[in-house]
Amino acid sequence: MKNLTPLFYCFFSIIACAQENFNLYYEETENGFSVLADNDEYSPVSADITFRLENLKSSQGNNKIFVVPARTKKHKITNLDVVDRSKRVKFGFETSFNFGNHDLKTYDTNFDYYLPFEKGSTFWLSQGYNGATSHKNENALDFKMPVGTKIYAARDGVVIDVEDSYSKRCTDPECAKHNNYILIYHNDGTFAEYAHLKKGGARVHRGDQIKIGQFIGYSGDVGWATGPHLHFIVFLQRIKDRVTLETKFLTGNGSKSISLIEKEEYTRNYK
Numbered sequence: 001m002k003n004l005t006p007l008f009y010c011f012f013s014i015i016a017c018a019q020e021n022f023n024l025y026y027e028e029t030e031n032g033f034s035v036l037a038d039n040d041e042y043s044p045v046s047a048d049i050t051f052r053l054e055n056l057k058s059s060q061g062n063n064k065i066f067v068v069p070a071r072t073k074k075h076k077i078t079n080l081d082v083v084d085r086s087k088r089v090k091f092g093f094e095t096s097f098n099f100g101n102h103d104l105k106t107y108d109t110n111f112d113y114y115l116p117f118e119k120g121s122t123f124w125l126s127q128g129y130n131g132a133t134s135h136k137n138e139n140a141l142d143f144k145m146p147v148g149t150k151i152y153a154a155r156d157g158v159v160i161d162v163e164d165s166y167s168k169r170c171t172d173p174e175c176a177k178h179n180n181y182i183l184i185y186h187n188d189g190t191f192a193e194y195a196h197l198k199k200g201g202a203r204v205h206r207g208d209q210i211k212i213g214q215f216i217g218y219s220g221d222v223g224w225a226t227g228p229h230l231h232f233i234v235f236l237q238r239i240k241d242r243v244t245l246e247t248k249f250l251t252g253n254g255s256k257s258i259s260l261i262e263k264e265e266y267t268r269n270y271k
């Protein structure tokens with residue numbers, strides 16, 4: 001089931017715009033100001049910035065999406081140069097930003113994902129891509145499994161975000177706000193989310209490098225759900241939404257990868 005995307009808005013005038021791990025700020029230059037970003041996240045961050053300028057000209061335009069690479073300091077967004085030195089200057093901007101490269105179009109469509117559970121186990125796909133219950137227009141997979149089932153990484157990556165503090169489950173979409181999840185960034189620019197984990201069920205932390213097939217936490221029944229399961233998605237993150245993707249998985253002994261089908265059972269008998 002769908003989670004709310006973290007999305008931050010800042011409206012300000014000549015002050016820094018700060019969220020815990022992403023900062024927009026300015027420094028004075030000979031000709032005006034330089035707008036800079038520090039990104040302490042483990043993925044790129046995209047920021048949609050609209051400048052409101054008086055007697056200043058932006059070298060990169062007034063309304064644009066800027067992509068700031070992961071773990072960078074003082075990334076140059078734009079220069080704001082004074083137009084007429086005899087007049088006053090004023091500036092402000094509005095921005096919204098989110099994880100990921102908003103402009104990313106291509107990714108590895110041939111990657112063979114691991115089933116996200118333990119070798120030797122079998123689980124039922126209770127809901128598949130675009131499923132009628134809660135996956136309308138979403139390429140999401142629900143693996144039905146008891147609370148406390150071990151979850152394994154479907155692909156290598158770095159942990160971007162972890163939430164496992166919630167304990168409540170309900171069948172109202174409102175409950176998506178109280179979801180537990182692990183969010184992992186892959187090297188092709190896609191993300192994976194493993195959702196509905198049990199309270200305190202994550203065994204990884206933000207910044208951890210994860211290997212495919214690595215144990216990462218325990219499944220649960222938290223957030224917007226109708227019963228215990230693992231909700232798994234791979235997606236491209238846009239500033240305001242997620243583009244969920246169909247992927248292929250190795251099944252059985254791992255000799256071939258297939259698209260998973262709703263109401264089928266799958267076994268992981270590899271590695």
Ligand SMILES: [Zn+2]
Pocket residue numbers: 001002127134135140141142231232
């Ligand atoms: Zn689901």
